[in-house]
Amino acid sequence: MNNLLNIKTPAEGEASAFKSDYGLDNHGLLNLRQVYWNLPTESLYEEIVFRGEGRTVKMGPVVVNSGKHTARAAQDKFVVREPESEDHIWWGEYNRPISPEQFNEIYHRLQGFLQGRDLFVQDCYAGADPEYRLSVRIITEYAWHSHFARNMFILPHNREEYRQHVPDFTVIAVPSFQAFGAIDGTRTSTFIILNFAQRLAIIGDSAYAGEIKKAIFTVMNYLMPLEGVLSMHCSANQGDDGTVGLFFGLSGTGKTTLSADPNRKLIGDDEHGWSDDGVFNFEGGCYAKVIRLSPTAEPQIYACTRRFGTILENVVYDPVTRLIDLDDNRITENTRASYPLDYIDNALLEKRGGHPRHIIFLTCDAQGVLPPIARLTSEQAMYHFISGYTSKVGGTEVGLGEEPQITFSACFGAPFMVHHPMVYADLLRRKMERYGVTCWLLNTGWVGGAYGVGKRISIKYTRALLNAALNNALNEVSYYTDPIFGFAIPQSCPGVPEEVLYPARAWASEADYMHRYRSLAARFDGNFKKFAPACPPEVRAAGPKL
Numbered sequence: 001m002n003n004l005l006n007i008k009t010p011a012e013g014e015a016s017a018f019k020s021d022y023g024l025d026n027h028g029l030l031n032l033r034q035v036y037w038n039l040p041t042e043s044l045y046e047e048i049v050f051r052g053e054g055r056t057v058k059m060g061p062v063v064v065n066s067g068k069h070t071a072r073a074a075q076d077k078f079v080v081r082e083p084e085s086e087d088h089i090w091w092g093e094y095n096r097p098i099s100p101e102q103f104n105e106i107y108h109r110l111q112g113f114l115q116g117r118d119l120f121v122q123d124c125y126a127g128a129d130p131e132y133r134l135s136v137r138i139i140t141e142y143a144w145h146s147h148f149a150r151n152m153f154i155l156p157h158n159r160e161e162y163r164q165h166v167p168d169f170t171v172i173a174v175p176s177f178q179a180f181g182a183i184d185g186t187r188t189s190t191f192i193i194l195n196f197a198q199r200l201a202i203i204g205d206s207a208y209a210g211e212i213k214k215a216i217f218t219v220m221n222y223l224m225p226l227e228g229v230l231s232m233h234c235s236a237n238q239g240d241d242g243t244v245g246l247f248f249g250l251s252g253t254g255k256t257t258l259s260a261d262p263n264r265k266l267i268g269d270d271e272h273g274w275s276d277d278g279v280f281n282f283e284g285g286c287y288a289k290v291i292r293l294s295p296t297a298e299p300q301i302y303a304c305t306r307r308f309g310t311i312l313e314n315v316v317y318d319p320v321t322r323l324i325d326l327d328d329n330r331i332t333e334n335t336r337a338s339y340p341l342d343y344i345d346n347a348l349l350e351k352r353g354g355h356p357r358h359i360i361f362l363t364c365d366a367q368g369v370l371p372p373i374a375r376l377t378s379e380q381a382m383y384h385f386i387s388g389y390t391s392k393v394g395g396t397e398v399g400l401g402e403e404p405q406i407t408f409s410a411c412f413g414a415p416f417m418v419h420h421p422m423v424y425a426d427l428l429r430r431k432m433e434r435y436g437v438t439c440w441l442l443n444t445g446w447v448g449g450a451y452g453v454g455k456r457i458s459i460k461y462t463r464a465l466l467n468a469a470l471n472n473a474l475n476e477v478s479y480y481t482d483p484i485f486g487f488a489i490p491q492s493c494p495g496v497p498e499e500v501l502y503p504a505r506a507w508a509s510e511a512d513y514m515h516r517y518r519s520l521a522a523r524f525d526g527n528f529k530k531f532a533p534a535c536p537p538e539v540r541a542a543g544p545k546l
Contacts, residue, residue, distance in 0.1 A: 010046035047143035060308030070332035080195040120146035123165040124153035128351035129280040137167035154284040175207035222418040230427040233413030235259035236267040249362030281351035365445035366391035366404035369517040374487040379542035381439035448506035464495040
């Protein structure tokens with residue numbers, strides 16, 4: 001905020017109470033009006049409302065609007081190409097190179113732009129395992145972004161820990177600052193740039209909070225594999241018997257919903273590492289899609305939209321009654337709620353679990369041809385992990401409309417993967433073999449026809465199939481072999497109609513079904529060709545047979 005009139009704000013008197021000895025001058029940020037250090041949620045609420053950044057609504061959440069960007073600007077993400085990291089990076093569509101000189105030019109202008117302004121700082125951590133924990137600093141122009149960082153990351157315990165905090169990586173998010181594409185080498189005025197040599201990421205011309213979250217995830221995806229830890233775009237939970245389940249999938253496929261199971265302890269909903277000691281959450285909070293959220297199907301997440309401390313991003317509300325409308329998508333399909341993990345009643349406070357017993361690959365098949373669940377061999381698991389097939393749903397990226405779009409996203413999170421996918425795939429294979437993991441493909445998409453003809457698989461059936469897999473009940477049933485992909489499909493499951501388990505029978509015409517299925521298989525085959533040269537023969541052979 002550019003406080004030209006030097007107006008005293010609600011939390012100004014406490015702005016330095018949790019100040020780190022490692023000040024912002026170490027980042028070259030000088031001549032600032034006021035820095036608000038590590039404000040608690042209550043103080044940030046006051047600042048958010050005072051500055052007109054958001055409004056409180058019924059039962060206590062704060063509603064904010066991210067402006068022109070209501071999703072990630074994936075095409076505006078860059079990585080600085082420099083000698084220290086360039087040989088490790090998977091350059092291309094998701095890791096676009098930018099020179100150190102271009103980065104420095106943008107950053108120097110940003111430093112000048114911030115003089116005389118207010119900034120908010122949250123010093124926190126990524127990684128619940130102390131052995132692999134990354135100290136991070138989130139510097140933001142907006143108070144609500146500071147609140148978001150406080151919700152999403154792991155916090156220090158006391159004032160002394162804040163005082164001694166020195167960041168290993170820093171993110172600076174300034175939505176009101178724009179790049180000049182013709183000069184800076186950016187595609188537009190929006191940018192997300194990561195510099196691994198300087199341990200710094202800068203974000204401009206986007207207020208979508210997910211950019212902050214995913215910047216740190218991208219950093220962890222770079223650092224963790226270098227230490228032998230598999231970084232994963234997945235949710236994780238744990239049964240009463242201590243068995244862990246991992247849920248891989250893109251946004252909108254059900255990671256958050258399916259992992260928030262009242263009968264299992266939640267480790268985390270989106271980002272994890274898998275070390276030789278087990279699974280650990282990278283974050284301290286959840287960032288759930290809430291469009292058309294159901295109080296019966298997703299009761300725990302729904303309850304979080306009625307709690308003080310939750311941020312509701314781009315959710316529509318009535319300014320008079322302050323009632324929210326989770327069914328209203330006039331701003332975006334990608335409405336979000338950010339809340340601390342412990343808002344989920346059965347969350348594991350330590351955010352760590354043992355080695356997984358089951359891995360679930362979530363795919364939202366808009367073609368309506370994949371089975372609702374299938375058991376994969378280790379080679380098939382490798383093939384589908386590298387393929388990462390799903391349909392992008394509901395505006396999770398800029399330019400994406402309501403209708404699902406077929407996509408292949410390596411490792412079920414290609415936009416956040418820094419190394420080549422085979423680096424992550426090889427780590428996954430070794431850990432699966434070492435710890436005896438069963439892998440499943442779970443389709444949360446359509447049945448009885450493609451999008452617009454069939455209907456989306458009921459979450460009731462999806463949960464029944466998932467629970468049967470996690471509880472080993474599917475070990476006791478007979479299977480049939482899929483005619484195209486060759487994986488094993490259960491012939492029965494309690495609580496699931498037969499026509500759901502045999503997708504061809506749910507179509508009006510089996511010939512139309514097979515035509516659409518072969519077409520999808522051909523898409524798999526075409527996509528995998530770019531990875532095949534780096535894959536062993538048994539993985540290449542695990543794809544569809546046409």
